[in-house]
Amino acid sequence: MNKRFERCVVVGTGLIGASLAGAGKARGLFAHVVGVGRSLANLETARERGLIDEATTDLFPALAGADLIVIATPVVTAVSRLHELAHHAPDTAVFTDVGSVKLPIVTEAKRLGLASRFLGAHPLAGKAETGAGAADPDLFRGRRVVLTPDDDTPAELVEAMRRLWTTLDAEVSVMDAEEHDVVLATSSHLPQMVAYALAATADGAAMREEIVRLIAGGFRDTTRLAASDADMWVDIARLNREPIVEAMDEFSVVWDDLRDAIADHDESAIRAVLNASRKFRREIVPS
Amino acid sequence: MNKRFERCVVVGTGLIGASLAGAGKARGLFAHVVGVGRSLANLETARERGLIDEATTDLFPALAGADLIVIATPVVTAVSRLHELAHHAPDTAVFTDVGSVKLPIVTEAKRLGLASRFLGAHPLAGKAETGAGAADPDLFRGRRVVLTPDDDTPAELVEAMRRLWTTLDAEVSVMDAEEHDVVLATSSHLPQMVAYALAATADGAAMREEIVRLIAGGFRDTTRLAASDADMWVDIARLNREPIVEAMDEFSVVWDDLRDAIADHDESAIRAVLNASRKFRREIVPS
Numbered sequence: 244m245n246k247r248f249e250r251c252v253v254v255g256t257g258l259i260g261a262s263l264a265g266a267g268k269a270r271g272l273f274a275h276v277v278g279v280g281r282s283l284a285n286l287e288t289a290r291e292r293g294l295i296d297e298a299t300t301d302l303f304p305a306l307a308g309a310d311l312i313v314i315a316t317p318v319v320t321a322v323s324r325l326h327e328l329a330h331h332a333p334d335t336a337v338f339t340d341v342g343s344v345k346l347p348i349v350t351e352a353k354r355l356g357l358a359s360r361f362l363g364a365h366p367l368a369g370k371a372e373t374g375a376g377a378a379d380p381d382l383f384r385g386r387r388v389v390l391t392p393d394d395d396t397p398a399e400l401v402e403a404m405r406r407l408w409t410t411l412d413a414e415v416s417v418m419d420a421e422e423h424d425v426v427l428a429t430s431s432h433l434p435q436m437v438a439y440a441l442a443a444t445a446d447g448a449a450m451r452e453e454i455v456r457l458i459a460g461g462f463r464d465t466t467r468l469a470a471s472d473a474d475m476w477v478d479i480a481r482l483n484r485e486p487i488v489e490a491m492d493e494f495s496v497v498w499d500d501l502r503d504a505i506a507d508h509d510e511s512a513i514r515a516v517l518n519a520s521r522k523f524r525r526e527i528v529p530s
Numbered sequence: 531m532n533k534r535f536e537r538c539v540v541v542g543t544g545l546i547g548a549s550l551a552g553a554g555k556a557r558g559l560f561a562h563v564v565g566v567g568r569s570l571a572n573l574e575t576a577r578e579r580g581l582i583d584e585a586t587t588d589l590f591p592a593l594a595g596a597d598l599i600v601i602a603t604p605v606v607t608a609v610s611r612l613h614e615l616a617h618h619a620p621d622t623a624v625f626t627d628v629g630s631v632k633l634p635i636v637t638e639a640k641r642l643g644l645a646s647r648f649l650g651a652h653p654l655a656g657k658a659e660t661g662a663g664a665a666d667p668d669l670f671r672g673r674r675v676v677l678t679p680d681d682d683t684p685a686e687l688v689e690a691m692r693r694l695w696t697t698l699d700a701e702v703s704v705m706d707a708e709e710h711d712v713v714l715a716t717s718s719h720l721p722q723m724v725a726y727a728l729a730a731t732a733d734g735a736a737m738r739e740e741i742v743r744l745i746a747g748g749f750r751d752t753t754r755l756a757a758s759d760a761d762m763w764v765d766i767a768r769l770n771r772e773p774i775v776e777a778m779d780e781f782s783v784v785w786d787d788l789r790d791a792i793a794d795h796d797e798s799a800i801r802a803v804l805n806a807s808r809k810f811r812r813e814i815v816p817s
Contacts, residue, residue: 367746387744426740429732434752440788441724442807444781445716453713456703457674458814459654465721467751469811473804480792480800491789494731501727502778505767513767517760520729524756527745
């Protein structure tokens, strides 16, 4: 049996927020969805597409009567605005978010005394396009969603959110926020930094123009992530600083070993890195 | 006017060799193509598909009467067998190859006194599948092909090869072999090493199993190259050692700066790398 929320307020109706709103409505999880945003045009798109029932730029009035508040703003905004959100929401409302770094918002929720009403979530879903126009109620189908409770989170809240995401055909993992952030530092933030550094290396190379002319598919694939929004990644680098720096240092150890193996003609050491890498790749993308 | 070769011997009928054979036949550049290989099954595929006219595993007899010899074996084999090839080929035959590292084979050709008859080529074309079954006479359409003459290469040979590739709708660049290898070290070999090191870092991480579970599209794209054949890349690392090590060192400088900027909360330094990277990415993949 799925709990149905009577008034779900989605703060931030970008790709993820609008997709979740539409998905919850389509599956009957949300009776009435209010979208809150800054861009009237984007809100109107969400409403016209039937992803939300009601659109407003005025946050606090919208919170009245809400039983579920989904924070789907950029992650820095989510952390900094949680206080006012909580202050203006009904005492009975529960909160969740969809941010890609979890410890800062979980810590802030705890500090605000929201431990019993807040459960962080991170759906590993996205696409190149942004905004409500790109939203898709099927965006979460088959995707992983991480829930990050701590010892103070009520089991019923974890179960309610697990049911919500499972109803949207997502695969739910549960781990604490710190563990999530350490894992994501390697699984998501590290490839991002690698893509940036690779493109920046080519950009700064003495033979830049010839490099641009001779770039082929391999370089393009390996730097696809470098096209991502820079502001968002500056924020993530700040919010998940320590795990990212640690993951980057682990990469450096592998990198220096590989570099030395090549410089020293140590073919068995080169082969060891290449084979470990290919085996790992086959594990994550079975052919 | 295109020069037509009467008897083209393609040594190595894998993806590139068989594609070139079929493309040259289709455009009337090669009157008769002999494919030479080790695998009878692969040769038979090439012949059945009409990419070659004649198939043999016996190299030296095949060379009799050849006016064009295309070396399309793995690059290490190409360098090591150039001597016997030259010894058994008619004195009037010209040679080209398709390897991704050029200085070793160009140097070897010169050492063997073939400077007037050898012109290195590197078509930047490929796909995930290998062998004659995956060959495609349109593989080179719109792709870049680098020709690497030196001061001793006759202008007519450069022009003949330029016409050949242009007729196959490739875009031809001309540069010396050393420059080619330095450029490719960054445009092609560096992303390869980055992909290997990224996958190997995740493979060696303390939270490996959780990382595997939470990997999404970004990590997969950034490590796509790690699925490549390890033997080939061990060879390339050896043959283009110095430029690769230099490119890896340039990457390390960018990487360490980015790591320190994140560790030191230096947002303007982080943003500088991210913006340079995004700008470069937009230049190589205009949206």
